[in-house]
Amino acid sequence: MKSLFKSPVLGCCLVLTAGCATSQPNTFTFTADLPPDFTYQAIAVYVPAKGETCTVPGGRNTAVGYNMKWRGNYQPNAEIALRRTVSGCPLVISRIELEIYGTYGKARGDFGADIASVFIREEVEDQYKSVVNEAGESTFYGECQQLFRTSGKPRILRKLLNCKTINAQGERGRGQPFAAYTPDQLPGKTVKMHIKLADEERPGWGDTWVKVPNGWKRCMGKSFEDQDAYCNGNYTEFSTFTMVDGRVCTIYPGCTE
Incomplete structure (x- = not known):
């Protein structure tokens, strides 16, 4: 992707220097609107403020995690600091690395x-x-599609997740969901990640499943033990597979024909 930025460093107004406003909040809220059974994990990454020559020994504590225990203690809202001081070094936020999880x-x-x-x-x-509206809110959008495949000798059905950026009209882009801001846009504001689930699932890669009127059937391949099991022109011999709940099925997603 072409570089989003004209400069790799943050501006002075995130640190308390002469000529910069000091009354603005030092935090903003990050939140997410996700499909059912989806969660996110976030890591806020900090770098030395512009003009600083200090470093943090070993780079320790220069990142802050949110929802690190997303399986059992998920919270959609996170209050994220714009600036921190670690080991005497003034730091400013540079990016938030997000992991989106879809549980099946x-x-x-x-x-x-x-x-x-x-x-x-x-x-x-x-x-x-990205634009922050008059209410102090900004939303960026993404669409995630679940990709199904089989794994192991029992051919257990597994799902991958493929997420792409979309605009407010739902038009899908090529890269992962993202937003970009200047520091002065964020104090006291709310950034929301809105993720929708694609209407249809599809196979994880080509020529392994065959589309039929009421779902997908898994090609047999050379034998049931064939882990790749590409169709290779054989669209009449299919295998069973096992759902994560233990059901042995012949068609996805309905299980039985």
Whole structure:
């Protein structure tokens, strides 16, 4: 992707220097509107403020995590600091690294994941700069599609997650969901990530499932033990597969024909 930014560093108004406003809040709220059974995890990354020559030993404590225990203690709202001081070094926020999780079963590994990002830079090109409305809110959008496949000798159904940016009209882009702001846009404001789920699931990669009127059927491949099991022109021999709840099925998503 072409660089979103005109400068790699943050502006002075996030630190208390002469000529900069000091009465603005030092935090903003990040939140997410997600489909059912979806959660997110966020890591706010900080770098030395503009003009600072200090460093943090080992880079320790220069990132703050939110929803790190997303399985059992998920909170959609996170209050994120714009500036922090670590080991005597003034830091400013540079980006938020986001992991989006879509859970489809009860086992610990029954989830798919993809990424999103929020960037904060001193200058952002107009075509990439996110807008904060008069109510102090800004929303960026994404669409996640679940991609199904089979894994292991029992051919257990697993799902991957593929998330792309979309605009407010729902038009899908090529990159992951993202937003970009300048520091002065954020004090006291709310940034929301709005993720919708695609209407249809699809196979994780091509020539492994066959579309039929009421779903998808898994190609047999060379044998049931064939882990790749590409169709290779054989669209008449299919295999069973096992759902995460233990059901043995012949068609997805309905299980039985």
